[in-house]
Ligand SMILES: NC(=O)C1=CN([C@@H]2O[C@H](COP(=O)(O)OP(=O)(O)OC[C@H]3O[C@@H](n4cnc5c(N)ncnc54)[C@H](OP(=O)(O)O)[C@@H]3O)[C@@H](O)[C@H]2O)C=CC1
């Protein structure tokens with residue numbers, strides 16, 4: 095495994111919801127990988143906390159099983175499972191009552207970093223914050239990690255921010271957007287602000303348009319109840335796609351520090367124009383053969399919730415006036431394929447004549463799978479055939495660049511270590527979340543007031559036909575969604 099380990103201080107990490115799905119699939123296996131990588135020092139402890147009554151020995155068994163199931167190769171390579179489990183404890187706690195809190199406080203040590211991960215339903219966030227305060231656990235050594243969704247709309251996000259602010263300072267609150275922990279997403283900032291090559295061209299004068307695609311093959315799975323109240327707009331656009339848009343469009347921050355970066359992201363969200371209804375496409379996947387469609391998946395034959403969104407957005411600022419951003423995301427699409435494509439303008443004049451064709455530079459930043467970047471450049475077709483031009487990719491796959499054994503930490507692993515280090519750069523600030531809701535709320539309200547019905551699309555396709563038209567109308571094309 096190639097990774098430069100930056101050690102963290104000893105810590106107590108309490109996972110509220112330590113028996114839940116997210117803890118089992120992501121948080122605990124991620125912590126185990128950090129342990130294998132030598133990033134968890136002696137004295138670092140993980141304390142599962144949930145409603146179920148069990149002792150530490152029983153919890154360790156469930157954590158061991160979760161690592162076996164979701165730990166990936168490290169669970170096989172690393173024979174440290176038992177050593178990791180020695181660091182794990184459990185305390186039954188009732189988020190809505192008083193049970194277990196004194197005992198939890200008794201487990202925690204003074205004088206070291208204390209992090210409380212709220213991996214529970216959002217309806218419990220306020221209860222837990224309040225009890226942490228009343229049981230004396232909200233002091234300066236404490237920080238809280240708050241899972242998504244952060245609110246359902248602007249009003250609920252404001253109210254949650256206000257509740258948390260009663261008990262914690264903003265510097266203690268880490269609002270997770272796991273997209274910010276993805277390797278390529280951070281690389282986007284490295285590429286933009288670590289190279290002289292791109293930044294001078296990074297504006298409306300040289301960039302024709304930018305496409306952001308997050309395509310998934312999965313449907314709503316077992317999360318139908320949550321998803322049907324949410325839809326792609328709330329589940330993906332308001333948070334993950336907006337964050338990607340911010341990173342691609344923001345001005346260079348003066349330094350890579352939390353508030354400098356988040357100030358710039360906030361300016362991007364505030365510069366978004368209200369969206370024109372005609373520049374929006376909603377879709378919902380239908381059934382295919384024996385496979386159920388969206389409505390069967392969520393158990394509501396009349397559901398009008400979207401599992402796909404495509405849109406064209408504009409930023410009203412000097413850098414981007416005139417350059418559209420096309421965003422799309424959906425479930426049950428052709429492939430799991432997420433990328434940001436920066437499509438540069440044509441050269442102002444072709445000295446090679448019309449037969450040389452149109453060639454464009456495209457910088458494609460692949461988020462997943464096969465994280466990496468490709469820059470399409472135009473060259474002469476090799477050989478004696480005259481001045482014929484072709485586009486070739488300068489391809490940088492991170493796996494190739496880092497070597498075959500390279501394993502980038504999963505987004506959750508990285509973000510949890512940032513919490514312990516006290517680095518909020520890759521976490522959303524309260525005002526950012528509110529600004530994002532302030533932009534998406536009118537879109538959702540517009541759909542609701544018009545009784546908008548999402549366009550059906552076939553599972554395994556690229557989404558509804560109208561989404562293709564959204565770009566065709568502008569003489570542009572989506573990049574292919576490919577595995
Ligand atoms: N699962 C996922 O893929 C994702 C989840 N999230 C977010 O993460 C959070 C957790 O989701 P997920 O793990 O799926 O949820 P689960 O329903 O799987 O787990 C919920 C957890 O909360 C605990 N819990 C419930 N009620 C109480 C209570 N009164 N007191 C103490 N603990 C309680 C449960 O404990 P017990 O089992 O003992 O009852 C369980 O550990 C949610 O905010 C979700 O939106 C975000 C992105 C993806």
Ligand SMILES: O=C1O[C@H](COP(=O)(O)O)[C@@H](O)[C@H](O)[C@H]1O
Nearest residue numbers: 242272310312329330334432462
């Ligand atoms: O937050 C969420 O993200 C996942 C997609 O995450 P990825 O890391 O697999 O791209 C999405 O499936 C889920 O609906 C959403 O809540």
